[in-house]
């Protein structure tokens with residue numbers, strides 16, 4: 683899964699720092715991520731501070747925003763640079779830097795970099811959505827001792843928003859229920875998923891989402907694993923569950939374009955191992971759904 687970056691170590695402890703030459707710089711413009719192109723190959727990387735300095739060497743110091751340390755990978759800190767028009771212009775004029783849709787980093791071979799990019803984007807989106815206080819409208823500022831955004835006018839504090847979502851592999855004996863979403867860009871066969879609503883347990887969400895999306899009941903709901911999923915500012919909580927009663931599917935067409943039962947040998951190939959859905963599908967295929 684995208685967060686499995688061993689032997690690299692992810693450190694989310696909050697402290698402030700100044701970027702050194704080896705540290706990683708993340709910069710987003712309108713939700714697009716800055717990447718550096720390797721001149722030898724068709725490969726893109728998150729730039730180090732040393733590489734980033736070359737991009738901004740002609741930009742006046744006072745037009746460059748603040749750097750904020752987000753987290754570390756091993757000994758290297760990952761910083762977020764504030765979005766400014768001057769940096770956007772410097773990127774426009776550079777041949778070896780681009781601003782890209784963040785979805786393109788999903789399949790990076792360099793997995794720790796993909797994880798760092800999507801995790802930085804989760805924090806970037808949260809900060810971007812909390813520049814002003816939702817209670818009184820004043821400017822929010824970054825706190826000094828922890829990650830909260832503070833409003834000095836009314837005392838409101840906001841911490842990063844993580845939306846929990848369940849993902850469920852429903853089984854019936856030797857068969858797995860798979861579905862294709864009708865919305866969004868991901869159109870391959872996957873599993874039933876949905877956000878947890880206020881007042882629900884994860885198990886409640888599993889029962890509700892399965893009933894809403896495909897019209898069946900489930901029992902024996904068992905936790906499998908979880909996965910931070912910055913693409914939707916969420917954490918996915920994976921469960922296996924067994925069919926209870928009729929296996930007849932009734933689709934909720936706004937959410938699901940197609941759903942069916944697949945026996946182990948007929949399960950479609952999962953193209954990558956990035957998502958928890960892929961790991962759960964493979965676990966069922968290999969008879970390893972009980973961990």
Ligand SMILES: [Zn+2]
Pocket residue numbers: 815816817818819820833834835836837838
């Ligand atoms: Zn306020």
